[in-house]
Amino acid sequence: MYIKLDHLTKQYGATSVLDEINAQIEEGEFFVLVGPSGSGKSTLLRIIAGLIPATSGDVYFDNQKATDLPPKDRHLAMVFQNYALLPFMSVAENIRFGLHNLQLDTTEEAKRVNDALAMVQLTELRDRKPKELSGGQQQRVALARAIATKASLVLMDEPLSNLDAQLRTEMRQELVQLHKELGMTLLYVTHDQVEAMTMGERIMVLNDHHVQQVGTPLDLYNHP
Ligand code: ADP
Numbered sequence: 130m131y132i133k134l135d136h137l138t139k140q141y142g143a144t145s146v147l148d149e150i151n152a153q154i155e156e157g158e159f160f161v162l163v164g165p166s167g168s169g170k171s172t173l174l175r176i177i178a179g180l181i182p183a184t185s186g187d188v189y190f191d192n193q194k195a196t197d198l199p200p201k202d203r204h205l206a207m208v209f210q211n212y213a214l215l216p217f218m219s220v221a222e223n224i225r226f227g228l229h230n231l232q233l234d235t236t237e238e239a240k241r242v243n244d245a246l247a248m249v250q251l252t253e254l255r256d257r258k259p260k261e262l263s264g265g266q267q268q269r270v271a272l273a274r275a276i277a278t279k280a281s282l283v284l285m286d287e288p289l290s291n292l293d294a295q296l297r298t299e300m301r302q303e304l305v306q307l308h309k310e311l312g313m314t315l316l317y318v319t320h321d322q323v324e325a326m327t328m329g330e331r332i333m334v335l336n337d338h339h340v341q342q343v344g345t346p347l348d349l350y351n352h353p
Pocket residue numbers: 141146164165166167168169170171172173
């Protein structure tokens with residue numbers, strides 16, 4: 130699915146957090162939103178997810194106004210920085226829980242869980258609880274939960290920032306590979322410029338609550 134942001138603004142009282150954001154994210158694109166802490170990245174992601182309203186402007190999913198689409202009809206999945214796993218459920222149960230709203234039959238549900246586990250190489254750990262996993266493994270469960278939904282849009286908010294440097298580098302490559310295999314539209318938020326430049330097909334730089342630049346890594350490299 131493709132996304133259009135049309136003159137999007139967000140204010141908290143008199144404070145402007147997003148100022149006239151215009152952008153188009155193409156179908157199947159790996160699109161990175163980068164900017165310093167406090168620049169409004171999470172706010173923008175949450176507006177697109179339908180978790181908070183914009184003050185003005187519109188988000189479109191494939192030409193349809195998001196405000197006309199309840200969150201459950203947006204076919205999107207989200208991956209958070211803190212993984213947001215349920216501690217009392219096993220790995221497999223956490224992934225299955227993410228499918229609950231889709232009302233799949235049990236055979237399809239089991240297949241989705243197994244395929245997602247295989248994709249992030251966690252099949253062997255399916256019965257563990259989150260606290261019995263390393264940070265990287267927990268992050269893979271969060272990814273698997275998003276993948277299993279087969280959402281055509283996946284939103285990721287700093288999903289690798291709690292990992293150590295080596296694992297972060299590994300997971301970057303893994304994510305780029307997963308995106309290649311699955312072909313979903315991926316909107317990825319980070320404050321890390323290296324991450325943005327190495328992962329994004331296109332990058333949008335937010336600064337001071339507005340769009341400073343949009344382009345491919347090469348565009349940004351040539352015109353910093
Ligand atoms: P980023 O994700 O780029 O770090 P955020 O979108 O989290 O930025 O926040 C952007 C700005 O909006 C920050 O200054 C933050 O304090 C402010 N902000 C976020 N949520 C709220 C809120 N609910 N009420 C007031 N200010 C908020």
